[in-house]
Amino acid sequence: MTAPTRATFDEAITTSFGASTPPGGVSGEVVRVDDVTEAAVAAADLDGKIAFTTGLPTPEPIRLLEAAGATAVIYQSVNADHLHEMIVTPVWGTPGLDDADEIPDLPVAQLTQDAGDWLRERCEAGPVEATVTTEVTTELTTLPCPVGRIEGTESDRYMVVGNHVDSWYEGITDNATAMAATLELARIFADDPPARGLVFGFWPAHSTGRYAGSAWWADREWLDLRENGVAYYHLDLNGLQGADGLWHQEMAELDEEHVDVLEAAGELPLLEGGGDGGFLGSGRPGRNSDQSFWGAGLTSLLSGARLEPGEEGGPIGGGWWWHTPADTRDKVDLDVLAEETRIAVALASRICDSPALPHDFRATVDDVREQVAEIEAETGREFDGVHAELDALAESLEDAYDVIESVDAASSDTAAAAEDLQVALGNELVPALYMTRRDYDHEPALPHEPLPGLRRAAGVDGTGREERFAETTLTREVTRLRHRLRNAQEAAASFLADR
Numbered sequence: 001m002t003a004p005t006r007a008t009f010d011e012a013i014t015t016s017f018g019a020s021t022p023p024g025g026v027s028g029e030v031v032r033v034d035d036v037t038e039a040a041v042a043a044a045d046l047d048g049k050i051a052f053t054t055g056l057p058t059p060e061p062i063r064l065l066e067a068a069g070a071t072a073v074i075y076q077s078v079n080a081d082h083l084h085e086m087i088v089t090p091v092w093g094t095p096g097l098d099d100a101d102e103i104p105d106l107p108v109a110q111l112t113q114d115a116g117d118w119l120r121e122r123c124e125a126g127p128v129e130a131t132v133t134t135e136v137t138t139e140l141t142t143l144p145c146p147v148g149r150i151e152g153t154e155s156d157r158y159m160v161v162g163n164h165v166d167s168w169y170e171g172i173t174d175n176a177t178a179m180a181a182t183l184e185l186a187r188i189f190a191d192d193p194p195a196r197g198l199v200f201g202f203w204p205a206h207s208t209g210r211y212a213g214s215a216w217w218a219d220r221e222w223l224d225l226r227e228n229g230v231a232y233y234h235l236d237l238n239g240l241q242g243a244d245g246l247w248h249q250e251m252a253e254l255d256e257e258h259v260d261v262l263e264a265a266g267e268l269p270l271l272e273g274g275g276d277g278g279f280l281g282s283g284r285p286g287r288n289s290d291q292s293f294w295g296a297g298l299t300s301l302l303s304g305a306r307l308e309p310g311e312e313g314g315p316i317g318g319g320w321w322w323h324t325p326a327d328t329r330d331k332v333d334l335d336v337l338a339e340e341t342r343i344a345v346a347l348a349s350r351i352c353d354s355p356a357l358p359h360d361f362r363a364t365v366d367d368v369r370e371q372v373a374e375i376e377a378e379t380g381r382e383f384d385g386v387h388a389e390l391d392a393l394a395e396s397l398e399d400a401y402d403v404i405e406s407v408d409a410a411s412s413d414t415a416a417a418a419e420d421l422q423v424a425l426g427n428e429l430v431p432a433l434y435m436t437r438r439d440y441d442h443e444p445a446l447p448h449e450p451l452p453g454l455r456r457a458a459g460v461d462g463t464g465r466e467e468r469f470a471e472t473t474l475t476r477e478v479t480r481l482r483h484r485l486r487n488a489q490e491a492a493a494s495f496l497a498d499r
Contacts, residue, residue, distance in 0.1 A: 005122060009115045014134045015057045016208050017089035018108035025133035026050070026071045026107060032123045036061035046070045050130055052123065054078065054116060056315055059090035060446050062104050072107040072132040076116025078315050082324040083110050085168045087207050092442035093215025093292065094140075102444070107134040143204040145213045150189050150198045152352065154410045157228050157419055158197035159351045160298065161185060161344070162214060162290055163235040164206030169325040174318065175206070177332060178235035181341045188345055194352035195410035196230065203290050207323075214290040215442055222440060225296035226427060230359070230419075231351050232293045234302045235344065237318045239337030241330070243305035245271035246343075247317060249285045250301040251430065252367040257350060257358040258301050265346035266339055268305055285434075287448045295439040297427035299359060303343065305336045356407040356418045361425040361488075362397045365390055368433055368485075371450045379458045383478060389485035396492035403499050417495060424491040432484035436477075453477040 028050045033040055036053055044051075047069030053061070054076040065073055077083050091102050109132050111119070122128045146165075152158060163178035170176075179202060186200050203213035218225065231254065246268050250258040262270060285291050285300040293300065307313030314320040321327045350358055369390050372383055404418045431439050436453030449455055454477040460470035 009111055011112050011115065013083045013085065013110050014136050015108045016087040017103055017138060018134060018136050019105050020136050021107045021132060021134050025131040027129065027131040028071050030123055030128040030130045032120065036064055038064060041065060041068045050074060050132060052119060056084060057086040057088050057108050057110060059088050062088040062106055062108065063090060066104055066106040070106065074132060075108065075110040077110055077113050079320060080113045082320065082326065083112065084315065085323040087210055089210050090444040090446050092210060092445055093212045107132055109134055143213065145204055145217055146202040147217060148186060148200045150186065150193050152195050152197035153193050154195040155419060157230050157423065158199050159230055159348060160199045160201060160232045160293065161235065161348065162201035162203055162232065164203045164290060166204055166206050166208055168207065168323045168327065170328050172327055172329050173240055173331050174237050174322060174327055177238040177337050181235050181238050181337065181344060184341050185344050185348060189348065194349065196352040198348060198352060206290060210445060211290050211292055214292040218292040218296060222296055225293060225298065229293065229296055229298045230357055230423065232298045232300045233344065233347060234289045236289055236304065238304055238340045239332045239334065240305055240307060240319050241333045242307050242312055242319070243268065243333065243336050244307060245269050246303060247271050247306040248303035249283060251284060251299045252363040253359040253361045254299050254301055255363060258303065258347065261347045261350060262303060262343060265343045268339065271306065287443060287445045292442060294430055294434045294443070295441060297430045299426055299430065304340050355410050356404050356415055357422045359422050360401065361422065361429060362394065362401060364429045364433070365394050365397060375451065375455050375458050381458055385482055386478060389482045389489065393485050393489040393492065396489050396496065400492045400495055417498065421491055421495040425488050428484045428488040432481055454481060
């Protein structure tokens with residue numbers, strides 16, 4: 001309801017982990033915020049008021065609006081005809097004691113585009129009062145988490161392939177098609193097991209639990225994943241009708257191999273820069289898509305056929321029907337689904353059956369160096385000690401890869417030693433580049449950049465207490481990165497000493 005003109009909007013939805021209002025709702029003045037950024041929120045007077053914006057409800061804007069004192073948020077849909085189901089908690093998986101308080105306590109409602117236009121016009125004409133009423137069920141529950149495994153014939157190491165089993169509405173392309181592709185992958189490799197094994201995860205609570213299924217399994221199996229896991233490949237949104245290109249994300253050590261597989265096994269062209277995936281981003285894995293394995297040191301990859309975001313492609317290139325009741329059987333292109341399944345088979349074959357793992361951690365060292373140089377350029381700082389560690393590691397890896405690239409059989413002692421080294425490198429370099437929390441924890445589902453702790457501390461340009469605190473954090477982050485790099489160099493040196 002609004003004043004001065006009274007209207008009721010029943011065609012609206014809430015979000016996973018939005019708050020419920022009292023039965024009578026919450027009322028207040030509506031304040032339009034066109035773009036929910038730190039600067040825009042700071043400039044708006046939102047304390048005790050209802051924020052109104054356009055977009056997809058995601059954790060970062062909800063965090064900013066709640067901190068600003070808003071009592072509720074109204075989102076106008078980005079789709080002219082549909083409302084997209086969304087999730088607004090930043091907490092990854094089931095909360096622990098240290099992050100339970102991060103679950104939002106802010107009611108969130110999403111209106112149709114027409115209703116949003118109506119409300120916007122009234123806001124532009126003068127003050128508007130509204131009442132928002134939401135009812136959201138947020139509770140603990142127990143869910144099955146099916147995981148299957150094919151043992152390798154020559155190694156205890158394995159690749160994890162995952163999809164999510166929960167869906168909005170029928171959820172045929174999100175995510176029944178990916179489940180079908182995973183089952184086909186398992187059938188093929190069960191008939192002819194590879195040198196290294198495969199684990200197939202069907203994760204529950206992807207959307208309604210913020211990746212709780214994969215996070216739970218990663219927590220439970222962390223020790224084995226750390227010792228034996230080599231990669232995580234996530235299948236999602238497969239077989240999209242109208243898909244016209246291949247979108248991809250990967251960590252640097254499998255960048256060239258992943259792209260080569262896409263070009264060799266796929267027929268669709270690669271989308272420019274991996275494709276503009278909306279809030280999913282492009283290029284490297286972000287905080288989405290069941291990325292629960294960074295702390296365990298697994299190299300992560302994602303790829304699939306997508307549409308360009310827009311009217312047909314929807315907000316993230318997953319089709320206009322993404323997260324709506326329209327995600328039904330008619331949205332599937334079986335030829336596209338078959339192509340994506342061939343890509344998954346080819347990728348798994350290369351990782352699990354190559355004489356040596358295709359991971360090239362020299363590229364990861366280059367990635368770390370580029371990220372450090374970018375932070376230095378942005379902040380005017382110099383991290384000479386980090387560069388010295390990178391130089392030493394790069395030199396050792398050049399010699400190590402001379403040996404690794406000569407491996408001609410996965411059953412050889414040298415292949416086993418090379419696997420040991422590459423797993424050790426992943427255990428150090430993946431968390432170093434992608435995490436600031438402990439390896440046993442999960443980063444929040446918030447916007448994410450490489451070297452997050454170093455980047456945050458180096459970028460503080462404050463005075464007094466804030467600057468001093470930032471310098472303390474920076475010292476620790478530099479030490480942490482140098483220690484990781486030194487551990488990796490020592491592993492490479494030990495490998496070479498035994499050859």
